[in-house]
Amino acid sequence: xxxxxxxxxxxxxxxxxxxxxxxxxxxxxxxxxxxxxxxxxxxxxxxxxxxxxxxxxxxxxxxxxxxxxxxxxxxxxxxxxxxxxxxxxxxxxxxxxxxxxxxxxxxxxxxxxxxxxxxxxxxxxxxxxxxxxxxxxxxxxxxxxxxxxxxxxxxxxxxxxxxxxxxxxxxxxxxxxxxxxxxxxxxxxxxxxxxxxxxxxxxxxxxxxxxxxxxxxxxxxxxxxxxxxxxxxxxxxxxxxxxxxxxxxxxx
Ligand code: 1GP
Numbered sequence: 001x002x003x004x005x006x007x008x009x010x011x012x013x014x015x016x017x018x019x020x021x022x023x024x025x026x027x028x029x030x031x032x033x034x035x036x037x038x039x040x041x042x043x044x045x046x047x048x049x050x051x052x053x054x055x056x057x058x059x060x061x062x063x064x065x066x067x068x069x070x071x072x073x074x075x076x077x078x079x080x081x082x083x084x085x086x087x088x089x090x091x092x093x094x095x096x097x098x099x100x101x102x103x104x105x106x107x108x109x110x111x112x113x114x115x116x117x118x119x120x121x122x123x124x125x126x127x128x129x130x131x132x133x134x135x136x137x138x139x140x141x142x143x144x145x146x147x148x149x150x151x152x153x154x155x156x157x158x159x160x161x162x163x164x165x166x167x168x169x170x171x172x173x174x175x176x177x178x179x180x181x182x183x184x185x186x187x188x189x190x191x192x193x194x195x196x197x198x199x200x201x202x203x204x205x206x207x208x209x210x211x212x213x214x215x216x217x218x219x220x221x222x223x224x225x226x227x228x229x230x231x232x233x234x235x236x237x238x239x240x241x242x243x244x245x246x247x248x249x250x251x252x
Contacts, residue, residue, distance in 0.1 A: 003073050003090035004124050004169055007221065010045050011198055015247035016215040017045040018240060021077060021177070021202070021225030022066065024049070024057025029065055031231070036069045038234050043241030048223060049088065050077035052138045052177075063087040075124070079142070081112040090122035094172070097163050098129040098156075099145020126170040126200070127163030129156060131183045133204060137176025150181070153190035160191045160199075170221070171195060175203025178226045182210060185217040192218025208236070208243035215246050 010017040020039050027035060039047070047070065049063055064087045066074050076083055076091040084091065093116070096104035116123050130140055130147035140147050148155050160171045171191060173183045182204040192199055201214045202223030211222045222244045227233055242248075 001122065003075065003122050006073060007046070008198070011220045013247070014045075014245040016219060016244045017221045018043070018211075018244040019046050019048050019075070019200075019221060019223045020044050020228065020237070021048045021050070021223055022062075023051040023177075023225060023229075024059055024062035025051045025053060025055055026057075026225075026229050029058075029062060032062070032065055033069045035228070035234065036066065038237055040070055040072060042238035043245065044072065044237065045241075046073035046075060048075050048077035048092070048225075050079050050083050052079040052142050054079070054082070059083055060085055060087065076121070078112070081108050081115075084112060084115045084119055084121075086119040086121060088119075088121050090124055091116060092126045092128075092170070092172070093123040094126050094128040095163075095168075096130065096143045096145055097127045097159055097168075098131070098148050099143055101143060101145045104143045104145060124170065125168050126172050127160065127166075127168040128172045128174060129159055129163075131156065131173055131175050131187065131203075133175035133182070134180030137179055137203070139174060139176045147176075148187075150184050150187065153184070153187040156187050157190040157194040160195045164195050164197050168197065170198055170200050172200040172202070173219075177203060179204030182214070185213055188214055188217035188219055208239040211240050212243040212246070215244055 132147040198220035200221040201219040
């Protein structure tokens with residue numbers, strides 16, 4: 001529970017936590033230490049590492065480099081059961097509760113659990129809720145499941161409440177990496193009014209203002225990935241961090 005508690009403390013202190021997603025397929029190992037350095041200096045609270053596919057990247061060696069170059073928590077955000085490694089601190093143990101595909105609700109978990117135990121990393125059970133965001137996202141396609149329609153906050157909040165009752169530690173409202181539209185604020189609000197566990201929101205967040213709106217709507221953790229794949233945007237990391245840390249900052 002070390003990393004989970006650390007995240008809860010960060011949320012309590014700063015109002016919300018800001019995590020940056022690192023996809024080994026999209027960020028070269030050459031640029032990695034420079035990027036991590038930028039993030040660390042800019043107020044990022046931790047890293048998620050993972051990707052739907054692993055075509056160019058080498059997951060193990062990428063994670064090892066991340067660990068060497070940062071003291072911040074490193075949490076696996078697995079795209080498949082092969083993405084388990086002792087170089088991480090924790091893993092989001094994701095169940096795609098928005099879908100009805102048993103493989104992504106419990107099947108893959110049975111296969112992954114023994115390797116997570118062997119790796120000695122902390123599993124953080126997370127209800128992964130895919131939200132319709134304009135076009136078919138990789139997460140929707142790969143999970144073989146339907147996302148929740150964006151105009152149905154009541155389905156999202158009932159799903160989230162059921163997940164809380166099942167003992168999940170986090171709700172992850174996911175529009176999908178590179179989504180056209182981020183998770184609607186009304187949906188985040190509806191889920192936060194219904195649930196008492198923290199809500200992670202990610203997918204299609206491209207401005208600090210959008211990040212701030214999600215926090216004001218009830219998100220406790222904001223994730224961005226895609227936006228910083230363009231090096232020209234790296235100078236904005238601190239603006240995202242300030243926007244998320246609602247207790248500590250004034251948005252400029
Ligand atoms: C994807 O929520 C994350 O799983 C981040 O999405 O890459 O669109 O920022 P983006």
